Amino acid sequence: xxxxxxxxxxxxxxxxxxxxxxxxxxxxxxxxxxxxxxxxxxxxxxxxxxxxxxxxxxxxxxxxxxxxxxxxxxxxxxxxxxxxxxxxxxxxxxxxxxxxxxxxxxxxxxxxxxxxxxxxxxxxxxxxxxxxxxxxxxx
Numbered sequence: 001x002x003x004x005x006x007x008x009x010x011x012x013x014x015x016x017x018x019x020x021x022x023x024x025x026x027x028x029x030x031x032x033x034x035x036x037x038x039x040x041x042x043x044x045x046x047x048x049x050x051x052x053x054x055x056x057x058x059x060x061x062x063x064x065x066x067x068x069x070x071x072x073x074x075x076x077x078x079x080x081x082x083x084x085x086x087x088x089x090x091x092x093x094x095x096x097x098x099x100x101x102x103x104x105x106x107x108x109x110x111x112x113x114x115x116x117x118x119x120x121x122x123x124x125x126x127x128x129x130x131x132x133x134x135x136x137x138x139x
Contacts, residue, residue, distance in 0.1 A: 008106040009040040010113045017043050021071055022085060022116045025049065029056040032067040032110070038102060041067065041110050053131060065103040066090040067110055069117070074138055084138045087117040093124055 014032055021027040029047035034040070044066060045059050056070050068088040075081055089107050091100050111117055119137050123129045 008034060008038070008102065008109075010110055011035075011040050011042045013043050014041055014110075015113055017046065018069060018114045018116075021069060025071065025083075027071070028052075029059070029068060029070045031059055032069075033064070034099075034102060034106075041106065053134065057126060057129065060088075060090050061092075063092060063094050065092070065095050065099050067103070067107065069114065070134075072134060072138055074135070076139070082138075084118045085116055086134065086137070087111055087114065087120045088129065089120070089122045091122070091124055 017027070017030055021030055026049060027046050028049050028051045029045075031044040032041050033044040035042050047056055047059065053070065053072075056068070060066055060068065066088075068090055070086045070088065071083060072086055073081070073083045089103065091103055111120070121129060121133075121137070
């Protein structure tokens, strides 16, 4: 089904891969992009369970937009093991204006397809997604 705001659809593989991350915990992160025809959101990259937050940050392109999901595992001050699923709307300042507009207008619909997102970050620069910001938003 196409997004009414932008006309962009969500490929089923996006939802299935997200469910693998959420339920089976087989992935550390996922990145999603608009396909070449700008008609639908597709899976771009899948980060294995052994990959780090640094690997995730490096997987985002310097000059193009992406949606991304990161599964953050942490231990609370009470020594409880927890996990939070972060959604990132990556839109660097140097990306094309049309692309940024398409990603912005499709974001809410796409995010609704991924049931289980706990924290959302709108990011335009790597400094806005530092490890300290991630930790602060998780608690």
